[in-house]
Amino acid sequence: MVFNINAVxxxxxxxxxxxxxxxxxxxxxxxxxxxxSLVGFIVCILSAxxxxxxxxxxxxxxxxxxxxxxxxxxxxxxYLVTSLVFLALYxxxxxxxxxxxxxxxxxxxxxxGLSFMLxxxxxxxxxxxxxxxxxxxxxxxxxxxxxxxSKEGAYKYLVMGAVSTSxxxxxxxxxxxxxxxxxxxxxxGFNPIISLGISFLxxxxxxxxxxxxxxxxxxDAYAGAPTPVTAYVAxxxxxxxxxxxxxxxxxxxxxxxxxxxxxxxxxxxTMFYGNITAYAQKxxxxxxxxxxxxxxxxxxxxxxxxxxxxxxxxxxxxxVYSLATLGVFTILSILEKEEDWNNxxxxxxxLFYKRPFLAVNLALFLFALIGIPPMAMFVGKLGIFxxxxxxxxxxxxxxxxxxxxxxxxxxxxxxxYMFLEKGEREVKAPVSVGEMLTLNTCSLLTLxxxxxxxxxxxxxxxxx
Amino acid sequence: xxxxxxLMIFLPLVGALLIGIIRNPQASKIISLVFSFVTxxxxxxxxxxxxFNKEGFQFxxxxxxxxxxxxxxxxxxxxxxxxxxxxxxxxxxxxxxWSWRIEDRVALYHALFLMLETACVGVFSALDFFLxxxxxxxxxxxxxxxxxxxxxxxxxxxxxxxFIYTFFGSLFLLLGLATIIVYGVVSKGVFTFDYITHLKYIxxxxxxxxxxxxxxxxGFAVKVPMWPFHTWLPDAHVEAPTAGSMILAGVLLxxxxxxxxxxxLGLFPEASEFYIPLIFLLSVIAVIYAAMxxxxxxxxxxxxxxxxISHMGIVTLGTFALTEEGINGAIYMMIAHGLSSAxxxxxxxxxxxxxxxxxxxxxxxxxxxxPVFAVLFMISGLASIxxxxxxxxVAEFLVLLGTYKNHPVWAIIAGxxxxxxxxxxxxxxxxxxxxxxxxxxxxxxKWMKLRDVEIHHLIPFVMIIASAFLLGLYPxxxxxxxxxxxxxxxxx
Numbered sequence: 041m042v043f044n045i046n047a048v049x050x051x052x053x054x055x056x057x058x059x060x061x062x063x064x065x066x067x068x069x070x071x072x073x074x075x076x077s078l079v080g081f082i083v084c085i086l087s088a089x090x091x092x093x094x095x096x097x098x099x100x101x102x103x104x105x106x107x108x109x110x111x112x113x114x115x116x117x118x119y120l121v122t123s124l125v126f127l128a129l130y131x132x133x134x135x136x137x138x139x140x141x142x143x144x145x146x147x148x149x150x151x152x153g154l155s156f157m158l159x160x161x162x163x164x165x166x167x168x169x170x171x172x173x174x175x176x177x178x179x180x181x182x183x184x185x186x187x188x189x190s191k192e193g194a195y196k197y198l199v200m201g202a203v204s205t206s207x208x209x210x211x212x213x214x215x216x217x218x219x220x221x222x223x224x225x226x227x228x229g230f231n232p233i234i235s236l237g238i239s240f241l242x243x244x245x246x247x248x249x250x251x252x253x254x255x256x257x258x259x260d261a262y263a264g265a266p267t268p269v270t271a272y273v274a275x276x277x278x279x280x281x282x283x284x285x286x287x288x289x290x291x292x293x294x295x296x297x298x299x300x301x302x303x304x305x306x307x308x309x310t311m312f313y314g315n316i317t318a319y320a321q322k323x324x325x326x327x328x329x330x331x332x333x334x335x336x337x338x339x340x341x342x343x344x345x346x347x348x349x350x351x352x353x354x355x356x357x358x359x360v361y362s363l364a365t366l367g368v369f370t371i372l373s374i375l376e377k378e379e380d381w382n383n384x385x386x387x388x389x390x391l392f393y394k395r396p397f398l399a400v401n402l403a404l405f406l407f408a409l410i411g412i413p414p415m416a417m418f419v420g421k422l423g424i425f426x427x428x429x430x431x432x433x434x435x436x437x438x439x440x441x442x443x444x445x446x447x448x449x450x451x452x453x454x455x456x457y458m459f460l461e462k463g464e465r466e467v468k469a470p471v472s473v474g475e476m477l478t479l480n481t482c483s484l485l486t487l488x489x490x491x492x493x494x495x496x497x498x499x500x501x502x503x504x
Numbered sequence: 505x506x507x508x509x510x511l512m513i514f515l516p517l518v519g520a521l522l523i524g525i526i527r528n529p530q531a532s533k534i535i536s537l538v539f540s541f542v543t544x545x546x547x548x549x550x551x552x553x554x555x556f557n558k559e560g561f562q563f564x565x566x567x568x569x570x571x572x573x574x575x576x577x578x579x580x581x582x583x584x585x586x587x588x589x590x591x592x593x594x595x596x597x598x599x600x601x602w603s604w605r606i607e608d609r610v611a612l613y614h615a616l617f618l619m620l621e622t623a624c625v626g627v628f629s630a631l632d633f634f635l636x637x638x639x640x641x642x643x644x645x646x647x648x649x650x651x652x653x654x655x656x657x658x659x660x661x662x663x664x665x666x667f668i669y670t671f672f673g674s675l676f677l678l679l680g681l682a683t684i685i686v687y688g689v690v691s692k693g694v695f696t697f698d699y700i701t702h703l704k705y706i707x708x709x710x711x712x713x714x715x716x717x718x719x720x721x722x723g724f725a726v727k728v729p730m731w732p733f734h735t736w737l738p739d740a741h742v743e744a745p746t747a748g749s750m751i752l753a754g755v756l757l758x759x760x761x762x763x764x765x766x767x768x769l770g771l772f773p774e775a776s777e778f779y780i781p782l783i784f785l786l787s788v789i790a791v792i793y794a795a796m797x798x799x800x801x802x803x804x805x806x807x808x809x810x811x812x813i814s815h816m817g818i819v820t821l822g823t824f825a826l827t828e829e830g831i832n833g834a835i836y837m838m839i840a841h842g843l844s845s846a847x848x849x850x851x852x853x854x855x856x857x858x859x860x861x862x863x864x865x866x867x868x869x870x871x872x873x874x875p876v877f878a879v880l881f882m883i884s885g886l887a888s889i890x891x892x893x894x895x896x897x898v899a900e901f902l903v904l905l906g907t908y909k910n911h912p913v914w915a916i917i918a919g920x921x922x923x924x925x926x927x928x929x930x931x932x933x934x935x936x937x938x939x940x941x942x943x944x945x946x947x948x949x950k951w952m953k954l955r956d957v958e959i960h961h962l963i964p965f966v967m968i969i970a971s972a973f974l975l976g977l978y979p980x981x982x983x984x985x986x987x988x989x990x991x992x993x994x995x996x
Contacts, residue, residue: 413638
């Protein structure tokens with residue numbers, strides 16, 4: 041069928057939602073941001089539900105658009121996390137006096153781009169989806185009234201992102217040159233040109249997931265963006281990119297025999313650079329930017345092989361990492377509502393005695409990021425260890441262990457500041473209902489998926 | 505019956521949640537006393553129902569948990585685990601009684617200790633690697649905060665050091681686990697975290713054993729702690745609050761030695777034999793070096809901490825003697841040391857409560873002012889240095905006997921080290937309790953008003969000393985229970 045309406049159901053709902061919010065925003069006089077983000081939340085939830093009603097495998101638009109189980113799972117996870125972002129968003133903007141209705145539908149557009157990116161095996165369409173999502177991100181970061189740093193971060197991201205765009209484009213061109221089609225269905229025989237193309241594609245995606253040496257935009261964009269948007273940038277697109285990476289690893293990368301060396305080297309330098317540089321940070325927000333770089337390294341280790349178990353572990357890890365990171369940035373955005381809050385370490389001193397709820401939640405997420413059971417990220421880490429050992433990549437597993445040991449130090453530093461030191465500064469920042477919901481959902485799910493990861497793990501394992 | 509173990513694991517956690525809900529200082533003290541006492545009673549029920557003529561694990565409960573990863577909720581105990589669990593619940597109860605007078609953030613304190621108890625009981629009863637690892641790591645966070653919140657001057661440093669060292673060991677342990685689990689898939693095609701399946705059905709080739717033994721060994725050695733991974737322990741003990749030190753020395757250190765017996769010996773018999781010289785060397789260094797370090801200390805708690813390292817050296821020595829007496833002695837030592845070191849740390853804590861100093865130079869002649877305490881402290885110390893009639897003696901004797909059988913030279917060297925053990929305690933006792941001339945007239949006046957032990961000090965002291973006597977005078981049933989494990993390991 042040329043136009044299979046069922047196959048594009050989630051995207052259709054998302055697009056309708058975007059248009060609706062766009063119109064609501066036009067008559068903004070009477071409608072405020074909280075209603076818009078509530079609409080955004082509902083749209084995301086509806087799209088997430090609609091993924092259950094898509095009959096797969098299916099295709100639309102002359103096979104340019106394909107959905108299978110993996111795509112649907114990825115989309116569902118993306119919509120769910122996005123909906124949580126919307127809940128935590130409106131109060132921050134209100135108190136900062138930066139109520140742009142655009143923020144809501146720009147974020148939705150980015151999610152739409154991600155779902156298009158995931159629903160195709162055609163590199164050109166993947167490219168379009170990737171760009172739709174990225175350009176939306178640049179705008180979302182810059183939408184922050186009277187804040188210079190957000191513009192700087194967005195500009196940096198834009199310039200670096202353009203490099204990624206061109207690398208992706210040229211990679212696609214080389215792949216096309218080598219195999220005569222942009223449709224990737226299964227690995228082809230060895231060919232020097234396709235190797236070149238694949239290397240470019242890997243670099244382009246490495247930039248998107250902020251792997252070293254393409255990470256320069258990350259700290260500035262994370263620190264400059266309005267924090268709810270940072271929460272989005274650090275989580276949802278990552279889920280999309282890693283699912284894309286999983287698909288490309290299965291379908292395309294093995295054509296380049298040494299691809300795993302390239303990815304492995306990127307992974308190792310990324311995790312060590314991220315973890316070591318994190319120690320030099322004085323701003324907590326930048327610290328989490330570096331922590332996210334380090335995690336990109338951890339995740340990349342899993343894409344050095346076409347092993348499905350390894351990949352499942354990584355994707356599970358990415359999802360629970362997103363939950364924890366969303367929680368962390370939600371806490372930061374709550375705290376930022378304070379006057380002159382700079383996210384400096386000193387300001388976190390004694391947070392436990394002033395805001396025990398926030399401090400305990402943040403500690404939970406920090407321990408999760410270190411990888412302590414029973415938090416969910418431990419399961420991901422364990423899965424990756426087992427997968428790496430079973431593929432006889434001892435060195436990578438060992439380096440992973442060393443890197444995560446290094447990381448424990450800076451996470452602990454923040455815990456020490458919050459719990460074991462005393463600070464004078466009062467913290468009165470109010471917590472809105474939405475933020476409370478997001479925070480509780482994130483911490484609850486981080487624990488639940490740690491104690492009972494079976495359903496999620498099985499779903500991902502069976503889908504890819 | 506098979507649910508008792510599960511109940512014991514999660515009862516303290518329920519208590520912690522209850523405290524979190526009620527948040528009343530007085531209520532939280534009562535809740536933790538009640539919950540820890542019930543857990544202790546349950547452990548006695550286990551002891552009464554344990555059939556030590558039956559081979560294998562008992563009170564086993566297995567529930568599927570995460571099928572795709574081959575993980576199940578699987579608990580069960582053998583003789584060693586049984587005794588360690590009884591000791592754990594006993595010491596936790598003692599620690600809660602001891603903490604009756606605590607005033608700083610009471611609810612949080614008790615909740616963290618109850619969480620710690622769950623982790624400790626869990627470690628000893630888990631029969632699934634995943635479950636084991638969760639409990640193993642689960643003890644990290646409560647202990648970190650116990651040291652960090654209620655510690656002394658350098659608490660942050662000590663807490664961080666404790667965390668990083670232990671986490672370092674745990675990561676190696678995790679790599680070791682991954683190795684053997686992958687090997688299970690490679691050789692037999694079974695993807696399972698189940699300990700018993702690995703123990704019975706999977707034979708690892710030599711290189712896997714050698715590698716996995718090292719990875720596991722580093723994880724356990726940090727926790728024991730063996731020389732040269734021991735440096736976190738003195739700091740952690742010096743800074744931890746009294747009850748924290750009791751649990752740290754009494755229970756947490758045993759996790760490492762427990763791991764050696766259960767996992768290293770059980771799973772890697774060949775590698776265990778291969779690494780005997782290395783382990784013996786490290787153990788003997790620990791016994792002698794730590795004892796000498798203890799003599800040189802001026803801080804009571806640091807002294808006791810070094811004595812712990814020395815005693816743990818004896819445990820690892822006995823474990824890797826690979827004779828029945830040696831392993832029996834090692835396990836006996838775990839129990840004996842758990843009791844005696846907890847009592848010694850209570851003594852140190854009592855002195856700090858009264859005098860507000862741990863430094864030997866500020867103390868002297870205390871026996872005149874707190875006579876009851878002086879007696880209790882003396883007995884605890886004698887139990888620790890292994891006076892016949894007390895628990896430590898049986899343990900040291902068995903270890904030396906077991907080691908002497910196969911490795912006489914090592915046994916003789918280690919035996920000399922044990923003599924040093926008597927020296928540091930008696931030296932410390934003499935300075936702190938007896939030498940009255942070292943303190944000034946003004947201090948004496950002040951100390952005339954010192955209160956001797958109160959009821960919440962007395963109960964744990966008497967309970968621990970009584971059990972030390974019991975273990976020392978009538979070791980037969982305990983050796984029998986322990987023999988259940990050593991036969992399991994040497995036979996299988």
